[in-house]
Amino acid sequence: LRRKERGKIKLIRNNDVISPYQLAMIVIMTVIGVGVFNIVHIIAKFGGNDGWIIMTALGVAHIFLAFLMVKLSCRFPGKTFPEYIQLIIGVFPGKILVFIISCYILVNLAYEVREFTEVAKMFLLPRTPTEVIIFALILVCVYVVRGGVESVARVAEVTFPILFIPFFLVLIPGLPRLDLTNLLPFGNDIGAKFVRMIPHAPHAFRGIEFILFYIGFMERPQKAYKPVTWALVFITFFYTLVSVIGISAFGVKSAAKTIWPLLNYIRNINIPGLFLERLDGVILSIWVITVFTTIILGFYIVTYSASKILNTKEQKQFALPLMIFIYYLALQPASLAELYMWGDWIFKYVNSIFMYVVPIVALVIAAIRRLGVKKSEDF
Amino acid sequence: VRTFKLGLALVLCVVLLAGCWDKVEIEDRLFVLAIGIDKAKEEEKLQPTDRYIINFVSPVVAALKDWAGEGETFKTYKTTSSIFTFGLNQMYERMDKKLSFQHTRVLIFGEDLLKDEKLFKEVLDAVGRSHEFHRNMYVFAVPGEAEAVFKIKPKYTSLLAMYITGIAENNVYQSSIYKMPAYQMYDNLTNFDGNTVIPSLRASEDEAKVSGVGIIKNYKLIGYLDDKDSETLNWLNNSANGGLIAVKHNELEIPFIYNDFNTKLVLNKVEGDKVYLTYNMEVEGSAEEYIWGESLMEQKLLDAVEKGLEKTIEDRSKSLIDKLKKEFKVDLIGVGPYLRKHHSAIYKSIEKDYESFFTNNIEINIKAKVSIRRVGTIE
Numbered sequence: 120l121r122r123k124e125r126g127k128i129k130l131i132r133n134n135d136v137i138s139p140y141q142l143a144m145i146v147i148m149t150v151i152g153v154g155v156f157n158i159v160h161i162i163a164k165f166g167g168n169d170g171w172i173i174m175t176a177l178g179v180a181h182i183f184l185a186f187l188m189v190k191l192s193c194r195f196p197g198k199t200f201p202e203y204i205q206l207i208i209g210v211f212p213g214k215i216l217v218f219i220i221s222c223y224i225l226v227n228l229a230y231e232v233r234e235f236t237e238v239a240k241m242f243l244l245p246r247t248p249t250e251v252i253i254f255a256l257i258l259v260c261v262y263v264v265r266g267g268v269e270s271v272a273r274v275a276e277v278t279f280p281i282l283f284i285p286f287f288l289v290l291i292p293g294l295p296r297l298d299l300t301n302l303l304p305f306g307n308d309i310g311a312k313f314v315r316m317i318p319h320a321p322h323a324f325r326g327i328e329f330i331l332f333y334i335g336f337m338e339r340p341q342k343a344y345k346p347v348t349w350a351l352v353f354i355t356f357f358y359t360l361v362s363v364i365g366i367s368a369f370g371v372k373s374a375a376k377t378i379w380p381l382l383n384y385i386r387n388i389n390i391p392g393l394f395l396e397r398l399d400g401v402i403l404s405i406w407v408i409t410v411f412t413t414i415i416l417g418f419y420i421v422t423y424s425a426s427k428i429l430n431t432k433e434q435k436q437f438a439l440p441l442m443i444f445i446y447y448l449a450l451q452p453a454s455l456a457e458l459y460m461w462g463d464w465i466f467k468y469v470n471s472i473f474m475y476v477v478p479i480v481a482l483v484i485a486a487i488r489r490l491g492v493k494k495s496e497d498f
Numbered sequence: 499v500r501t502f503k504l505g506l507a508l509v510l511c512v513v514l515l516a517g518c519w520d521k522v523e524i525e526d527r528l529f530v531l532a533i534g535i536d537k538a539k540e541e542e543k544l545q546p547t548d549r550y551i552i553n554f555v556s557p558v559v560a561a562l563k564d565w566a567g568e569g570e571t572f573k574t575y576k577t578t579s580s581i582f583t584f585g586l587n588q589m590y591e592r593m594d595k596k597l598s599f600q601h602t603r604v605l606i607f608g609e610d611l612l613k614d615e616k617l618f619k620e621v622l623d624a625v626g627r628s629h630e631f632h633r634n635m636y637v638f639a640v641p642g643e644a645e646a647v648f649k650i651k652p653k654y655t656s657l658l659a660m661y662i663t664g665i666a667e668n669n670v671y672q673s674s675i676y677k678m679p680a681y682q683m684y685d686n687l688t689n690f691d692g693n694t695v696i697p698s699l700r701a702s703e704d705e706a707k708v709s710g711v712g713i714i715k716n717y718k719l720i721g722y723l724d725d726k727d728s729e730t731l732n733w734l735n736n737s738a739n740g741g742l743i744a745v746k747h748n749e750l751e752i753p754f755i756y757n758d759f760n761t762k763l764v765l766n767k768v769e770g771d772k773v774y775l776t777y778n779m780e781v782e783g784s785a786e787e788y789i790w791g792e793s794l795m796e797q798k799l800l801d802a803v804e805k806g807l808e809k810t811i812e813d814r815s816k817s818l819i820d821k822l823k824k825e826f827k828v829d830l831i832g833v834g835p836y837l838r839k840h841h842s843a844i845y846k847s848i849e850k851d852y853e854s855f856f857t858n859n860i861e862i863n864i865k866a867k868v869s870i871r872r873v874g875t876i877e
Contacts, residue, residue: 241629246519247519248519300835303840304840369685370685370689373688383633387632387681389634
């Protein structure tokens with residue numbers, strides 16, 4: 120009988136189940152967000168010409184970090200973070216923690232929205248009011264989020280090729296112009312650079328903690344190791360590639376001076392004869408997708424957490440009212456400078472707490488209290 | 499209710515799909531193809547605060563369609579202002595179109611502007627910071643006034659800007675033309691602390707001529723190199739793509755056409771406080787002019803000619819290096835970046851006082867290897 124039921128689930132996909140492939144797409148689409156153009160600037164500024172080596176090392180470190188998160192989720196199959204944290208640290212403290220995490224994700228999303236708006240306003244829509252851009256963006260996200268976890272996961276799945284195929288294609292024409300000697304000398308003062316770069320790791324990898332929530336929707340959490348690893352390998356490869364391109368195209372000092380080096384790289388592409396130039400418009404409009412998916416994937420977590428805090432069955436009804444908070448928060452920073460200052464502070468201190476400290480402490484407490492399933496059936 | 503909903507949808511369509519804030523029809527754009535910036539002289543100032551004379555050129559699109567060598571295909575505009583961007587914005591008082599810098603191809607600086615460090619830095623920042631300019635344009639320095647270039651009526655090409663970019667792109671056949679796109683100038687200025695070269699452009703009534711380069715040291719024009727030296731500079735920087743060297747042999751001048759010029763810089767030894775470097779140059783090409791009745795198909799003769807060519811190349815390179823070391827005291831031949839990239843330990847000890855190190859402690863040797871591969875179609 121059980122087997123039959125299982126077969127049924129596989130035939131008619133339940134609305135609340137996501138596949139391992141979708142999980143990988145979710146990780147990629149959350150982590151690679153609005154900062155794609157900005158990340159090269161940060162890598163060049165703090166990591167210097169070895170930034171790409173440091174980025175690779177950080178990527179590997181985050182794979183192990185993600186393993187800990189998967190391990191935590193494996194202890195509680197079929198449960199998401201807001202559910203099992205109430206088992207680990209108690210119902211009331213758990214609810215408070217989930218509430219704080221939701222607030223922090225909201226702030227992160229507001230940052231995404233605002234940074235997107237500022238860049239779009241500068242290059243694409245200088246006369247369109249900020250409020251209209253923000254509103255239009257979040258409203259679409261609300262619609263997707265109301266569809267539940269499956270529609271959210273499907274959006275991530277569908278947008279992945281739409282985003283990355285053109286993105287890699289656009290990078291190709293500029294490659295012959297790269298001066299790879301700009302990456303030399305390797306490993307000079309790498310220790311100091313590494314130390315300078317570490318506080319900025321959450322900036323690049325923020326969003327991986329979302330898997331604490333999404334693994335709970337998988338049929339078997341043990342299957343999450345593989346997709347999470349591949350997703351992080353892809354992300355690390357992507358960051359390393361863009362930082363190699365950025366640094367070798369401009370030189371370290373010049374890349375650190377530009378706010379969006381990758382965008383400048385794309386703007387500099389000019390193929391005579393083909394009349395292929397000014398590709399920045401193309402890439403900026405594709406880039407909307409990364410922002411869009413990051414917001415959707417984060418916003419779903421917020422509405423879902425709200426439903427778990429208030430013990431409601433559905434999360435739909437929270438989407439619209441919570442949208443107002445993103446809208447309000449996004450309008451707070453006075454300028455791009457203030458936004459980046461806030462962002463820097465939040466990513467350095469707040470994000471690292473929720474990305475590193477919370478999952479590890481939760482795992483330790485769960486292990487000490489011997490909660491959940493101890494051994495996973497398969498790896 | 500249904501009719502109401504349908505009606506609402508229709509009304510929303512009318513309101514929301516009507517267009518956007520940022521629509522500018524292509525007919526309403528005035529494409530600025532070349533910009534020239536001069537320091538305003540006392541008698542040219544319309545207001546006492548004026549500091550810049552800005553000239554720019556735009557195509558007359560209607561006349562371009564069937565241009566047969568006559569008729570005006572572009573118009574030049576001139577504006578005077580205290581701030582660079584303000585000068586361009588002032589144009590809106592005089593025209594009914596929107597200026598577009600999407601396809602700007604040429605940026606020309608007048609001599610006086612380049613000699614004024616503050617003004618030059620202001621313009622650099624304005625062009626580099628603006629989101630409208632891209633960095634694919636070619637940069638030129640005009641000995642005299644940039645305005646003179648805008649009075650040229652090119653003979654064959656319909657557009658002045660295309661005429662000038664065409665000359666710059668001829669550096670594939672004539673290496674005395676130094677090609678300097680804006681992105682490279684910006685990267686040089688940032689990475690090498692304000693040192694770069696800008697090709698100099700001279701104007702006559704119906705012709706422009708790119709000849710030699712202006713040397714920018716610490717954001718200030720300090721002198722010019724003639725076209726022979728600019729070719730040598732291309733050799734030393736490994737940016738020569740093709741050109742011609744003449745050598746005297748048996749009372750005859752033999753032109754040697756090269757299409758492959760590879761330069762590699764290597765460190766030989768460090769002795770005391772002196773650093774010995776060698777530029778290894780490998781040149782390949784053909785000799786296609788001698789004298790009627792004599793044969794070039796003799797390896798011995800070719801060997802002798804090659805020797806002569808090697809000596810010419812070495813002598814010219816040495817004299818240019820001497821000039822840079824003694825007269826201008828600026829490293830434009832990539833010694834600093836080479837040491838930084840490949841011998842960072844040495845570079846670190848000399849970084850602070852690099853200028854005096856370059857002039858006093860660096861000994862450069864040139865080793866050229868010329869191969870005449872072909873001699874044309876007759877013996």
